[in-house]
Amino acid sequence: MAVYDRWHRSRPPAGLDDPDPEKRPKPRKCGTAKQPLYPTKEHGVGDRWQVRWRDADGKQCKANRPKRGGKRDESDPDIYAEALDAKVTAELNAGTYIDPGAGKTTFKAYAEEIITDRTLDPATRVKMRERLNKHVYPAIGHRELGVLARRPTIIQNLIRRMEQAGLSANYIGVIMAHVGMVFACAIDDEKIAKNPMNAKAVVVPKPVKKKIVPWTGAQVAAQRRELPAQYKAMVDVGTGLGLRQGEIFGLSPDDIDWLRGVVHVRRQVKLIKSKRIFAPPKGGKTRDIPLPESVKLALSEHMRAHSPETVTLPWRDLDGEPHAAKLFFPHSAGTALHRDRCNMDIWRPALERAGIVEPPKEGERRKPAREHGMHALRHYFASVLLTEGEAVQAVSKWMGHHSPKVGHLRAPDAQERDTDAQAHRQGAHLVVECPECALPGQTIKDRPGLAAGAAEVLVVLGAAPGAAPAPADGGERLDHVVALVDDAGVGAAAVFELDAVLVGDAAVGGDVRVLARVDVDGQAVGVL
Numbered sequence: 001m002a003v004y005d006r007w008h009r010s011r012p013p014a015g016l017d018d019p020d021p022e023k024r025p026k027p028r029k030c031g032t033a034k035q036p037l038y039p040t041k042e043h044g045v046g047d048r049w050q051v052r053w054r055d056a057d058g059k060q061c062k063a064n065r066p067k068r069g070g071k072r073d074e075s076d077p078d079i080y081a082e083a084l085d086a087k088v089t090a091e092l093n094a095g096t097y098i099d100p101g102a103g104k105t106t107f108k109a110y111a112e113e114i115i116t117d118r119t120l121d122p123a124t125r126v127k128m129r130e131r132l133n134k135h136v137y138p139a140i141g142h143r144e145l146g147v148l149a150r151r152p153t154i155i156q157n158l159i160r161r162m163e164q165a166g167l168s169a170n171y172i173g174v175i176m177a178h179v180g181m182v183f184a185c186a187i188d189d190e191k192i193a194k195n196p197m198n199a200k201a202v203v204v205p206k207p208v209k210k211k212i213v214p215w216t217g218a219q220v221a222a223q224r225r226e227l228p229a230q231y232k233a234m235v236d237v238g239t240g241l242g243l244r245q246g247e248i249f250g251l252s253p254d255d256i257d258w259l260r261g262v263v264h265v266r267r268q269v270k271l272i273k274s275k276r277i278f279a280p281p282k283g284g285k286t287r288d289i290p291l292p293e294s295v296k297l298a299l300s301e302h303m304r305a306h307s308p309e310t311v312t313l314p315w316r317d318l319d320g321e322p323h324a325a326k327l328f329f330p331h332s333a334g335t336a337l338h339r340d341r342c343n344m345d346i347w348r349p350a351l352e353r354a355g356i357v358e359p360p361k362e363g364e365r366r367k368p369a370r371e372h373g374m375h376a377l378r379h380y381f382a383s384v385l386l387t388e389g390e391a392v393q394a395v396s397k398w399m400g401h402h403s404p405k406v407g408h409l410r411a412p413d414a415q416e417r418d419t420d421a422q423a424h425r426q427g428a429h430l431v432v433e434c435p436e437c438a439l440p441g442q443t444i445k446d447r448p449g450l451a452a453g454a455a456e457v458l459v460v461l462g463a464a465p466g467a468a469p470a471p472a473d474g475g476e477r478l479d480h481v482v483a484l485v486d487d488a489g490v491g492a493a494a495v496f497e498l499d500a501v502l503v504g505d506a507a508v509g510g511d512v513r514v515l516a517r518v519d520v521d522g523q524a525v526g527v528l
Contacts, residue, residue, distance in 0.1 A: 003068060003081045004050045008037040049081035053088050055099055063100060102191040103146020108137050110145055110191070111182045118185070122317040123272050123279070128178050135162055135175050145183075149192035152199035155179070159204060169205035176204050214383035215356075215376050222354035231346060233302035234329055238377025239384075240295035242399045245374040246270055247281055249337045252325045253308055256299070261291040265400065267325060269313070269336045276336050278313045278323045281400055289398045302328060311336050347374060 004010070013025045031037030047064035055061055069080025077084040091097035115129050132141075139158045140148060148154055158179075162172050180197040187195055196202060215223075224235035237248050246268035255264045266286045270279045280286065309330040314320035331337050348366065352359040357369045378399065385395050 002052060003085055004052060005037075005048060006046070006050050006064065007040060007043040007048045009040055012036075013038050051081050051085045051088065053085075053092070056092065056095075056097060059099075061099065061101070096193075098190045098193050100146065102189075103149060103186075104144050105191060106141065107143050107145060107148060107182065108132075108141030110186060111136075111141075114182055114185050121279075121284075122277075123270050126272055131175050132178060135165075135167070136179060145186050145192050149183070149186075149194055149196050152196035152201045155196050155199075155202050159202070163205065168208070170207045172205055173207050210371075212371070212379055214379045215372075219354070219356055220377070220380055223350055223356060226350040226353040228346065230306045230332075231329060233298045234374070235377060236295050236298035237328075238374060239380045240292045240298075241265075241289050242378050242381035242395075243289075244268065244282065244378065244400070245339060245342075246279075248374070249327070249329060249339070249342075250278060250325065251328050253299075253303065253328065254326060256291065258291075258296065261293075261296070263289045263291050265289060267323075269339070271339055272318055274338075274340070275318055276313055276338060277316065277318060277320065278325065278336075279316050283400070285400055287397065287400050299328065309334060343373065 008028065008031070015023060015025055018024050025038050027036035028039050028043070047066045049065045049068045050062055051065065052060070052062045063084060065077075065079060065081040065084055067074070067080050069075075069082040074080045075083050077087045088097065111132055112129075115125055115132075120128070136158065139161055140154060143154065159172060159176065162175065167175075176197070180195065183192065183195040183197055186192045197204075220235060220239055224232050227235065234248050237243055237251060241263055243251065243265065247265055249269035250267040251263075251265075252267070255266060256262070257264070264286065265281055265288070267278050268281050270277050308326045308328050310324055310326045311330055311334070312322050312324040313336060315323035327336060329337060344366075348357075348369070351357045351369065351372055356372055357367075360366045382395055382399060386392065
């Protein structure tokens with residue numbers, strides 16, 4: 001390595017011995033009588049001092065600086081050639097050298113290269129490109145990576161622009177995670193030496209962490225009641241298995257081991273450019289979840305009333321191999337449910353009818369209510385299991401989390417814990433109503449006026465301690481009947497043909513759909 005003077009010749013030019021003094025080359029005034037300096041063709045053009053070196057691959061490199069330097073206080077490699085020479089020499093010896101020319105690639109060109117070549121989920125690739133195109137490229141897409149690495153204030157200005165545009169702190173965090181990934185890859189490719197996202201000058205707004213308040217059992221029941229008949233069991237699946245929305249849409253009878261009571265979560269319905277595909281669960285992680293008896297009953301009855309349909313969609317990407325699956329909850333048109341349309345046309349109207357969210361006033365648009373989306377069923381699942389004392393690691397595993405963290409859920413109070421936890425064990429998180437005394441969307445356990453000795457009884461079928469004997473005609477004495485009801489007043493469970501069924505002091509004739517047999521202590525005797 002060496003430092004060269006670009007403006008002056010390193011050797012005397014020809015013609016110095018010309019007999020005609022007027023034809024002899026003239027030295028510049030910047031030289032001395034003892035050491036005359038003769039100009040080159042580049043004299044006065046650009047920076048005077050040039051540092052030359054060969055990189056680790058033997059490639060010839062060079063860089064110009066305005067001053068030579070060499071003194072103790074002249075250590076800035078962006079100004080002094082000697083300082084740059086020392087810096088490059090040290091980096092080459094330490095193996096940390098990065099070619100300054102590599103950072104001349106623009107941010108947009110390199111980011112598009114990363115999006116195209118990096119192993120990403122197809123939907124993530126589409127979303128990343130959309131976000132960068134809309135919010136990042138207009139501001140820094142034309143900037144060189146090397147410039148951005150040396151000037152982190154440019155990145156902070158980008159963040160400020162997004163804040164002024166009204167983007168939420170959470171969304172800005174997602175976008176800047178993409179930006180940070182691009183810079184991290186640039187460091188690995190030795191295009192830049194440092195990530196400007198790590199500079200103190202760059203402050204990404206902290207995401208707003210909202211404490212999630214899970215639904216109550218009454219809200220779950222009300223939402224199930226208001227959904228169309230073919231989609232009611234989605235509530236049972238969400239609260240009983242903790243599946244994500246796309247996993248509910250992609251659930252198949254073939255995914256269930258009915259004998260061993262296990263659900264294999266191995267597919268979801270995703271959207272890429274608003275088109276449906278089948279894909280593995282989030283993070284590519286399949287998992288197994290215990291199948292509660294209540295969910296087994298609900299799905300069995302659902303299949304009896306609404307036959308699953310085979311749906312074929314591309315696998316993983318829009319041009320992926322066709323993948324066929326028999327779905328519990330297909331769209332009425334014979335394809336998979338579309339997330340956006342389901343949310344607006346099926347789920348949201350049911351929320352309004354159930355009184356969970358306020359319907360829009362005439363002439364107004366619906367206000368967002370993400371906290372009451374289908375994900376609320378998943379929160380309910382976690383909160384009930386945690387308050388029952390289930391291990392956080394087990395709940396996290398069943399929910400498909402990457403780490404055992406579900407602390408964002410608020411633990412229900414004592415009354416909710418008594419009601420919802422027992423409901424989950426016995427299956428009462430399904431919509432249940434007593435034909436005589438229950439109000440819509442409430443469980444029998446909450447009802448006043450139950451028969452003596454049955455205050456803690458969820459469902460009493462047959463002779464319980466202290467119950468009256470069976471009727472003389474051979475029918476069963478029902479201290480309290482709880483029927484699963486839908487819009488038509490009927491729903492899941494076994495059907496009993498009885499001439500007359502006694503409910504309290506009233507007689508109800510005809511078919512009675514009964515959920516479970518339990519004793520007066522609330523312990524299940526059998527699920528029918």
